[in-house]
Amino acid sequence: MDAALQAAQARLRSILETVPDAMIIIDQRGSVESLSTTAERLFGYAAGEVVGRNVKMLMPAPHREQHDGYLGRYLKTGERRIIGIGRVVVGQRKDGTTFPMHLTVGELRLDHRHYFTGFIRDLTDQQMTESRLNELQSEVTHMSRFTALGEMASTLAHEINQPLTAISNYLKGCQRLLERMEGEQALVLRTAVGKAADQALRAGHIIRRLRDFVARGESERHVESLPKLIEDASTLALIGARENGVEVSFRLDATADLVLADRIQIQQVLVNLIRNAIEVMVESPNRRELEIATVANADETIEVSVADTGAGLAPEVAAHLFQPFVTTKRRGMGLGLSICRTIVEAHGGRIWVDARPGGGTIFRFTLRAAKVEEPSLAE
């Protein structure tokens, strides 16, 4: 080996040992070339356990399964999704726990070979004010507050509509009977009942306006990549899941890709279902396995499911689960699943719950698949 090369390698080694940031260098197949001492500490591995192995070992699912694909796509298309951009992702330590981190990737080309350098900032203790995680979180909480308001308004409209339906039909019957009666008193009654009917009509118009107002906040739908939606939602919903002993797995149908959806609303549904699943499992002594899966159906719908191994649902609870103000939680308004139903139905889908074979619960909902016209629509 010539002296210049040896010197360069020594310099790199000394940089990696002293650089305060976690740094990982991989080759174009994803194999780890070297990593900084800080990276070893951050992920809990010694260099020897990582070097020469695929970097995906430092990622939780679904990235773990998909990272080779990300690399391949970049090498093929040159389309940058992270290189030079940087984003918040989730890392996985040796002990299986996950943490949010900011990742920036630089690229180096030597001859015909590509190397990628990842710079990692651990965001665990940071105020995540600028992070994508925070953006996601505030988008989703804003949206859920907004939807909660809408849900309350539409529940109110429904609840008032019922007695109004009764009133208007009683009055209609009375009007018919009075038409058949004669005499001055019948005439007076007819007028009074007619006026009562007018007032019921007026109340009906108010309800309709309220409903239209709620409907105006209706969603903006675009062609979205379902795996990306699931990735974003689970990044948010799964923080802390590992620490609670929850094993997470993804079973995503490769043909279930594009959907027509309001991104934030569907994320809200997913976050809701995933958080619920984690909550019920943490309360139960069973093993804690969460599975998020997608299946493309023949009728151009895609079914998304979130399965848990919690205590399961009693049938009488399951029947009313999606109604507003029904809750099994000590704290909570009972609007979460009702909002999920409103969102899914507004997307032309259905949401339902099944018992999981072997114990636990599976929530399922469908979305309409979007036709593949341009692959670039996915981003």
Place this chain on the structure above:
Amino acid sequence: MPDGTVLIVDDDAAVRSALKFALEVEGFNVRLYPGPEALLADHDLPSHGCLVVDYRMAVMDGLQLIDALRDRHVVMPAILITGRANNQLRRLAARSGVNQVLEKPLFDGALIEIIRQALGTRGL
């Protein structure tokens, strides 16, 4: 007096009894069911009737009930009543063979008119 029976399925007791009152004044025979299970448990359904079914009910929605009846070869005109009917629901209802979707609170006389027509034209 119109021939045939109107079968009303709605989980709200006040709505049921008000519809019964208004329809009986018009001369219809009316039977009330508090939910889909009650109707499915009735093994003595009239041969000439018209269904008036609420869409949003707890265990099974109105369309699922209508589909379940069709699976049992019960052929009867059906009217779906609902708080809010969007295009999606109208499409689904049409697919289930529903004659008409009406929005509550049913102020105008449309329900009575449609029942009268449905019972006149017997079957689907």
